[in-house]
Amino acid sequence: MAGSMIVTGAGRGIGAEIARQAAGDGYRVGVLDIDTDAAERVAGELPEAVALEASTTDSDVVEAVLDVFGTPDVLVNNAGIVRFSPLLDHSETDWRAVVEVNLTGPFVCGRAVARRLITEGRGGTIVNVSSINGIAPGPNSGAYSATKAGVIQLTRQMAIEWGPAGIRVNSVAPGIIDDGMSAPILADPEVRATRSARTPIQRLGTAADIARAVLWLGSDDAGYVSGHNLVVDGGVVSTVLAGMPRPQHIDGVSDAR
Numbered sequence: 714m715a716g717s718m719i720v721t722g723a724g725r726g727i728g729a730e731i732a733r734q735a736a737g738d739g740y741r742v743g744v745l746d747i748d749t750d751a752a753e754r755v756a757g758e759l760p761e762a763v764a765l766e767a768s769t770t771d772s773d774v775v776e777a778v779l780d781v782f783g784t785p786d787v788l789v790n791n792a793g794i795v796r797f798s799p800l801l802d803h804s805e806t807d808w809r810a811v812v813e814v815n816l817t818g819p820f821v822c823g824r825a826v827a828r829r830l831i832t833e834g835r836g837g838t839i840v841n842v843s844s845i846n847g848i849a850p851g852p853n854s855g856a857y858s859a860t861k862a863g864v865i866q867l868t869r870q871m872a873i874e875w876g877p878a879g880i881r882v883n884s885v886a887p888g889i890i891d892d893g894m895s896a897p898i899l900a901d902p903e904v905r906a907t908r909s910a911r912t913p914i915q916r917l918g919t920a921a922d923i924a925r926a927v928l929w930l931g932s933d934d935a936g937y938v939s940g941h942n943l944v945v946d947g948g949v950v951s952t953v954l955a956g957m958p959r960p961q962h963i964d965g966v967s968d969a970r
């Protein structure tokens with residue numbers, strides 16, 4: 714047995730795949746989701762897994778879930794939402810909802826697990842799911858990009874404060890993933906083809922690509938990695954200058970004088 718792991722937002726999409734790979738690696742998995750039916754479906758497919766019904770933003774409910782499951786060796790703060798619109802049209806309701814789930818949720822769950830690990834006198838690992846939007850904002854993302862930048866910085870904050878207690882904290886920034894919340898965007902064949910072609914390795918990412926990175930950061934193989942944001946995007950965020958014109962060869966530039 715590799716230990717225990719709680720994955721938030723594991724009822725579908727990337728979180729469900731993280732839960733599946735974790736079970737395959739021998740973890741006892743807590744499949745946590747606000748959507749009980751979805752959590753039960755995923756947990757029902759996996760050995761040793763249990764469905765945990767909770768909103769990551771509700772501290773009392775999160776504590777009750779930890780009382781039942783126990784303190785996990787690995788917490789994956791994966792639950793997240795997006796509300797697309799230009800900032801000029803973005804409602805405060807949408808703004809607050811996205812901040813609450815994407816930023817407050819990882820804080821609430823991370824704090825609860827870290828407090829328990831420290832009280833129990835043992836180390837653990839937290840992996841937060843950020844996004845390449847936390848590095849490079851995309852159009853019409855509303856509060857989403859700002860919250861994901863916040864997750865990257867919250868990760869570093871957790872890492873410096875909880876590292877001395879033996880708790881490593883990292884984040885994974887998925888690129889354009891052919892699953893979960895991106896599915897409605899990628900349903901348009903033209904958008905799909907463009908996004909794939911503009912990715913340096915020429916394909917969209919999969920939930921499995923992200924799960925592998927999360928599992929690695931949660932494992933002892935990453936035992937000296939903390940405070941890191943691991944970008945898993947096929948090279949997309951490196952393309953910011955790729956569209957800038959520049960000739961292949963320019964005589965006389967930077968010649969020694």
Ligand SMILES: NC(=O)c1ccc[n+]([C@@H]2O[C@H](COP(=O)([O-])OP(=O)(O)OC[C@H]3O[C@@H](n4cnc5c(N)ncnc54)[C@H](O)[C@@H]3O)[C@@H](O)[C@H]2O)c1
Binds near residue numbers: 770793794
């Ligand atoms: N899919 C992508 O292209 C992509 C890219 C970059 C980052 N991400 C990030 O990956 C993570 C997973 O995304 P996904 O695409 O699998 O999303 P998804 O919408 O398919 O799944 C999210 C899950 O989280 C659950 N959830 C939402 N709010 C919750 C709450 N308060 N408490 C508990 N559960 C809650 C939902 O019920 C759902 O099962 C998110 O943090 C997202 O921002 C996704």
